[in-house]
Amino acid sequence: MRVRPVIAGSSLSHLDCARCGQREDPDYLQTVCPECGGPLLARYELSREDLRGLPWDLPHRSCDLWRYAELLPVRDRKRRSGLGEGMTPLLRADRLGAALGLESFWIKDEGRNPTGSFKARGMAVAVTRAAELGVEALAAPSAGNAGLAMAAYAACHGLSALVAFPADIPPPYVRECRAYGAEVLVEGATIREAGQALKRHIAANPKWADAFDVSTLREPYRLEGKKTMGYEIAEQLGGVAPDVVLYPTGGGTGLIGIAKAFEEMISLSWMGETTRPRMIAVQMAGCAPVVEAMRAGASRVVPPETAQTRCWGLRVPSPFADREILRTVRDTGGEAVAVEEKELLPAARHALRTTGIDLAPEGAAALAAIPHLLRGGVIRPTDRIVLLNTASSAMYK
């Protein structure tokens, strides 16, 4: 009744370090670059003949991120499923766009992923790949959503999970992670201190000795899961890139991932060279290291002394991938901009009443940035603009 071609194998070829270019074997469990400690990026045989025509086959595949299987690291096709992650709706928001002065405005609603955030994409791919490479236990510190996603995918794939949250974590995260069967530590003032507590706990408990660290960019594949946001935007716009992507930027993996997807699609000849969207990083005034570094023309961030914002996802004073974030923003002709706390609630309410779309504070920050960006001439009313709403507001209630 349906034409359903067989999905071909992953085209994963090797890993290389984003900083020193060191090349590593992707079919062994890898963490960061053994030479310089930089993040390892997955590389694919993008010249493989069958990949050129893959867009013709995509419609026949499942409505989740595994439709891009050839461009993901998981080799065993029987493992390519999870909780229905990805292929989130790209919602045209005409009335909201018009109210802001935009002609072509879409919101990609990542809150519709399993566990309510885009973190599900990264964990779906990283946990599946780790299981494929023999991992039986996972560990990571988290500010919230990543820990929740790790716990859910560990349950989905039958792995053990250990998550460490800082002391000010909202209690529902702890409860829900435990309900998935994860072991939860709550310790430390920041995610960094939670990470130190995690290391001590692992050292003291032989049970966790072999736990694999799935912290963001400390292994190569969460980035691969997140890059599928870029593939989906292109597919959902009918093979055309937007002019601008507005991305609320904390750790920055999503922003780097979307840009990586567009680079890959250009290499695959799915798109022309001129189709890179300008990546715009949105941060909170209380924690805006990327905005400061852009202003200073620096290639590294200087962590602010205090990092204060109720947007937990954007409370990342010292992103591990600062160099890659800054390079991506600059290389794509993008910009970084900060908004004030007091702008969040009116933006979220405006969106809810005029679109019915539930923005997390992070998504509301990106929305609040639009008037600033228009005034500054960074975006134009005629630009085709995609805003990433990285989570639902559920955990903020």
Added chain:
Amino acid sequence: MRVRPVIAGSSLSHLDCARCGQREDPDYLQTVCPECGGPLLARYELSREDLRGLPWDLPHRSCDLWRYAELLPVRDRKRRSGLGEGMTPLLRADRLGAALGLESFWIKDEGRNPTGSFKARGMAVAVTRAAELGVEALAAPSAGNAGLAMAAYAACHGLSALVAFPADIPPPYVRECRAYGAEVLVEGATIREAGQALKRHIAANPKWADAFDVSTLREPYRLEGKKTMGYEIAEQLGGVAPDVVLYPTGGGTGLIGIAKAFEEMISLSWMGETTRPRMIAVQMAGCAPVVEAMRAGASRVVPPETAQTRCWGLRVPSPFADREILRTVRDTGGEAVAVEEKELLPAARHALRTTGIDLAPEGAAALAAIPHLLRGGVIRPTDRIVLLNTASSAMYK
């Protein structure tokens, strides 16, 4: 880059009364049968030539319920979008199935819809169709999720909304409906009393005089939105019907809708005559009117004197569509079964830990029914079984 055929028009032909057969014009705003007060069902020109080959075209369409546009009532193609409703994942749950003694077990996760429940499907279609027919304001009493979905789709389409909840409604529902811009009444001990309060409020406020009542089955199109669960199950199983559908049954529109979808697919020649899944209604022991009526061989339910269950969605002592529910269960060779309150939590926990899937109490009830159904010989270990998880657990937290 992609073959993208034009979606043809709706094949909606008329409405007919489920009880007396009275025929009505579908292009005027309709409520219930003017002759007997029964529910009006949407009928389509299922013999239309182009519909026969529609399964070949479905893969090229958007990942939401509007992919079935020809079999939905909305005529204006520009209106066929919303918040990304439908095309929820059908998740194969092998380990959980094996633990229960089932060989082929899937969970359709309706909690992944906008506003977290399958109610979004019904409201997406009913509100869009109402707007198409000139409605500017909506009203309905609700036990929770339907009101939330109505408020969200009213915001999405720029309509006003008035919702009435009973007094014991959890406060988040009230807060969230108001955030979408809806007016909210909280009054009465039951949804029936809330409905009476709603009528008084409308009578006293000229602003709401023209509000359209979108109560379940009091207008023809919420059922049409919910039937898409049936189309999706068939499509996601590759054009094959499951043997059994386990459906947590309160008002029963979802159960009737899924069965209607399979009838339509048989009429469309998309499937053979023998492919009707057995529809199994799951209720709570504290409120099991359908189970009692099945046991008594009755064609109507007798409302229990008290209706006690923490499954709000299943606290429907007197479903408006009792005759249609009972006929559907009998005609498909199905059954009705009740589970105890104490079975819910262990079932939800078991699912969470072995699958990572977040079941609402309603979904947990359907899961808890499986051992009873196996013991009773109602389902067999070799049956292909689809369980509907009608909502996420978010509003229960």
